[in-house]
Amino acid sequence: MAPIKAALLGFGTVGQGVYEALKTHREQLQNVLGKEVVIEGILVKDRSKKRELDEHVLITTDFDEILNIDGLEVVFEAIVGEEPGFTYLSRALDKGCHVITANKVMFAKHGRSLLDKAEALGRYVGYEATTAGGTPIIRSISQLLQVNEIHAVEAILNGTSNYILTNMREKGLPFHDVLVSAQELGYAEADPASDIEGHDAFYKLMILSELSFGETPKWEDVERKGITEVTREQISVFKDWGYKVKHLARIRRDRDQFISSVKPVLVDADHPLYGVEDVQNAITVETSLAGKVTVQGAGAGRLPTASAMVEDLTYVLQPQPVTRKKKTEQHADNNSESTDFTTVGEYVVIGSSVSFHGTDDVQILKQEIKEEHVFLLIECQVSTATLLKENPELAVYEVAGKEKNKKVEQEQKDVLLKKVTNL
Incomplete structure (x- = not known):
């Protein structure tokens, strides 16, 4: 049975990891896909550099030579930067190849274009490796x-x-x-x-x-x-x-x-x-x-990132890959009285001195002075925290998971308001 022919764009840390993973897990891949996966060509910057590769592998600096590989089905892209990665993958899709990338900068800027093109051509774009290495x-x-x-x-x-x-x-x-x-x-x-x-x-x-x-x-x-x-x-x-x-x-x-x-x-x-x-x-x-x-x-790392790219390979080449579902627009607005509420959260404010003025409610939950700095844990509106962040003399950290919608009446503000000056 004819093998699945693939090519690698780039042979740095990630590219070497993909090549190694395909070789060391050849049997597992063949069991899953029913065919052997073979790297037929690798695009590099310097052909003269010594590399330990199978003799049949084409080493080239010319992307056209990669595209001209007879029966090429998959292109792995592991180079750095927006270009030429986007152009290479776009041309590979036009040629009828599936493409798999680890290039986060390129994909953040051009991912939608590549996904739309792949959908129109009945091809697949794998990009698991762009976000968190081996984390699926x-x-x-x-x-x-x-x-x-x-x-x-x-x-x-x-x-x-x-x-x-x-x-x-x-x-x-x-x-x-x-x-x-x-x-x-x-x-x-x-x-x-x-x-x-x-x-x-x-x-x-x-x-x-x-x-x-x-x-x-x-x-x-x-x-x-x-x-x-x-x-x-x-x-x-x-x-x-x-x-x-x-x-x-x-x-x-x-x-x-x-x-x-x-x-x-x-x-x-x-x-x-x-x-x-x-x-x-x-x-x-x-x-x-x-x-x-x-x-x-x-x-991150050579093998975790390679793992993500190889898993993408199995995802697309199995007989019935899952079709990517486009996200529909959301119109969630379950709180018709949202204007009566304000978002309140907890923040740590740090400075040599801290002062609160105005009418926004600020509740001090904890405070400490350490090495001439005042540390305050406060509860306040998001608008108050935004103003604090604009003060270059203060460091402001949000406490995650403490946000809540709170109906704030004026008398509540008066009770909660605490002014702290020259601590």
Whole structure:
């Protein structure tokens, strides 16, 4: 029986992992698919570089040579950047190939275009590896979308940031020391900006938004903040108060608008992502029928990412793959009296001095002075927290999972209001 012919675009860490996984799991794949999967060609930047590959494999710098492989069925894309990845995969679909990608930047920007083209051509785009390595987030959400509606997504999507925050807390080390350790272990790149500034998690969140809601918010409207300003002192107080700081990517659809962010957030032991540590990734999906569903696994690395791409391969090539279901528009507005309510949440405010003025209700739940900084745990309206964040002298952390709609009368505001000046 003729094998399934595939090609690899890129032979870096991920590309090598895919090649290795296809070889080491050849028998398992053949049992599932009924055919052997063979890499026929690999697109590289430098043909002269020595590589340990089967003799029959075409090594080329010319993408046209890849497309001209007779009987090519699948193209794995494991290169970096928006281009030429998008052009390559678009041309591969036109040629009649299924495509599988790990390129999160490209897919965040062009995923909808590729999915629409694939649907029109009767082909398939696999993109499990774009979001969280070996954690089956994409397929889990796709399965939920068969019946459930997705209300919200909350996730730890960057293993590097999670590793740094975990080790700052557990070892009491400053940010820079843990970053150096992460680089030495291969968890962080020489230039770690994409991870620690939140860009990596942002692109992944946009991919999950497209999948969950059929669209994304305007990118400029998404609050994005990295972890570079999280200090050892802050983490120590958070730990004493029973909180962990996590770099969370979150999106919720509220009627006709999105509420979305990628930023450091505090979680307590009741939060489903509280125990996700080191380089692990996890996602919690809030659904209409199944409630909250959490999936956790390895977030990155050669073999976890390769695993996601190989699983995509089996998903498309089995006799009756599940058809991707487009998400219908949501018109949920179950609270006709929403204008009578305000959203209230809990926040930790940190500064050398903290003052509250005005008429917004602020309830102080806890306070501590440590190393000349005032730490306040408060309950207040979201509008109040937004104003506080605009003050450059203050650090403001949201406590996840504490949001609630609260009917606020003026007399309640007067009782709750506490002014704190020059603590």
